[in-house]
Amino acid sequence: MKNFKNQMNVGYLLVIFGIVNILYFLICCIVFNRFVNFSEIFIILGTAYVILGIFKVKLHKNKLNKLARRFLRVLKVFICIICVSFIFIEGCIFVNANIDYHKKPDYIMILGAGISGKNMLLVQLHRTEEGLKYIKKNPGIKVIVSGGQGSGEDISEAEAMRIYLVQHGVNNGNIIKEEKSKNTIENMKYTSEILRKIDGRKNIRLAIVTSNFHVFRAKFLAKRCGFQTESISSPVNYLLLPNYCVREYFGIIKSFIFDR
Template identity: 75%
Template sequence: MKNLKNHKGIGYFLVAFGIINILYFISCFIVFSRFVNFSEFFVMLGIACVILGIYKIRFHENNFNEVVKKFLTVLKVFISIIVISFIFVEGCILVSANESHNKKPDYITILGGGISGRNMLLVQLQRTQEALKYIKQNPGIKVIASGGQGRGEDISEAEAMRIYLVQHGVKNEDIIKEEKSKNTLENMKYTREILKKIDGRENIQLAVVTSNFHVFRAKFLAKRYGFQVEGVPAPVNYLLLPNYCVREYFGVVKSFIFDR
């Protein structure tokens, strides 16, 4: 009887968790008046949890045949591995998102976050604004604006950042544009290529300005290209933080395995 109550308790928890995910998706849509990138994951997760929770409430595993029981056991192990790795990665993301930066680097690079037409999207604007604060604390430092031109973008992300920085007092000659990259790996790859041409030193000290949730991945990819790196975290909208952090988990796993 106690086992049955525990079984149903898990079911109710899954239903509640699923509803929370669905409400989060709806909240993002209402606040931003559009489907936020990756937010569909939460509505799909929510629906899956609600369905699984209802099954947990209505059926007990003792009623299933051996094949189904074995499948459920394998599924539980798989989910456990995902949960453990998720907690570990999110812990790394959280630590990096709150790190302080004390050393004066050789260069600072700002990672692009998307533009519409010629206007920076909020994520890229927040990164550029955070970089501007850093530049004012380290006058004369060389800045690498890193980001190519994608669909719906009239100019490169690097050019959009250059325009903003110059308008806010940064000297144009202090800005180096990297305009080929489409993702974080390419940000680091092409930045390294540029610096090899203008600075032959090894172990260049690089400060990477990016969104707080993205610092961890940006840093370990920068290290793969030989940089001595520290992160400069830029804030993001609090409502979007769960969306970004969950999406970043998959980005970290993908980058750790495939990005070389």
């Protein structure tokens, strides 16, 4: 009887958790007055949790048959694996989220994050602003702005960052543009190609300027491309942080397996 009640409670908790996910999606859309990229995962997860919770409650009310018990056991194992991996990866994200540079780097590298027309989106603007703060403290540092041109973008992300930096007093001669990349591993690969042509040194020390949630993935992909890495992290809107962290969970798994 006690186990029956526990199972029922788990079902109700799943329903509540699902509703929270759906509400988060709706709040993001209302606050930012638009559909937030990747936030659809919360409506999908929320709906799945609600259905699973209702399914679990109904099954236990009508007593579980043998097949249903096996299905729930497999589902529990799968959910446990997801939860453990999620906690571990999110821990890595948060441990690496703060600014972490101890030695003056050879170059700083600002990663693009999207523009609309010629205007930087908020995440990319925050990264560029954080890079500018470092440049002003270390005048003369060479800066790599990295990001190609995507759909809905009139210029490359790298060019948008270059324009902003020059407008704020950075010497154009100290800016190196990487304009081919479409994702983080390409940021690193194409930057590595550029630096091989202009700088013959090995183990170049690179300070990567990116959003706090993205630092961990950017650093381990940079290391795969032969860089010694440090980080300069930029903040993001706290309301959007859950969205970015969930997206980054999937991004890290994908990058760890496929991005070589």
